[in-house]
Amino acid sequence: MQTNTGLIKWPLAVSLGVIAAVIGILNVFGQANLILASNALNLGIIAPFVVFSLILVGRNKTAGNLGKAWICFAVFAISWSVGEIIWAADELVFQKDPFPSVADFFWLLGYPAYFAFAILYIRPFRNSITPKTIALATSVSATLMAFLVYCAIAKSDLPEFETALLTTYPIGDAICLAPTVIGLMLFLRGQVNFTWLLLLIGMFSFVVADSAYQVLSQDDLYYTGHPFDIVYLWAYVFFAFGVYHHLKVFRTKNQENRFYDQKNLR
DSSP states (O other): OOOOHHHHHHHHHHHHHHHHHHHHHHHHHOGGHOOOHHHHHHHHHHHHHHHHHHHHHHHTTOOOOHHHHHHHHHHHHHHHHHHHHHHHHHHHHHHHHOSSSHHHHHHHHHHHHHHHHHHHHHHGGGGOOOOHHHHHHHHHHHHHHHHHHHHHSSSOSSSSSHHHHHHHHHHHHHHHHHHHHHHHHHHHOOOOOOOHHHHHHHHHHHHHHHHHHHHHHTTTOOOOOTTTTHHHHHHHHHHHHHHHHHHHOEEEEGGGGSSSSSGGGG
16 A cells, blocks of 8 residues: 655654754753753653554454554553653652652563564564564674673662663563564565554664663763653654554554555555
8 A cells, every 4th residue: 555654754854853953952052951851842742652552542442463463552652651751750740860760660561562562563474574584683682682781780880679670671672672673674675564664763763762871871971851862752753653654544444454454554
């Protein structure tokens, strides 16, 4: 199915540019407002992200791979959004260090939900996934995980619990990165649609931002509103626009949209 993606490309580009401009300018001229601005941008982005995800669940319910996939994605969206709200409340209201906190539970809960979503999404393409593709995805994920876990253990001066908690994030990132790499390769071969590309870029952005957060935190260089937070905020933007694109392309609930007919999703 050929779809017109032009209608969302400009709003997407503008959103990414505004985020980069706000965080970049405040890092140079207004660091006192960084925490407020970064959290405000974050909360403003996750609202449509969650709403669009829930609309897709209501539209597709539990029918086929599509329904199950979007249920998992909605669980992921809600879990991480709750984590973001708790983080913002800790910083802005209670004015305390948000790590570790209850937010970590919700972020960690989101990883298996996203992984399940990704597996359900690429399952219909399993005949197109070669052993070389799987090997490449596994190698990239395993290398990243090994590097970040090593950094977390070798360089950490944190208590054992916090070190263990910090270590779980690169493991979750690496596990979710594997199907993401496979999906990106399928997109390059023209086998998945623009929605999937945006969602994949979103998760890839999270992996990059999480990796930067871990390395910077261990060197005591991270602060809310750090330039790497641009990539973190972009991830939610890509997710929100990806889900919105799917809503716009498949407006009606019908047999063709049941996801077992993959030709209609290319």
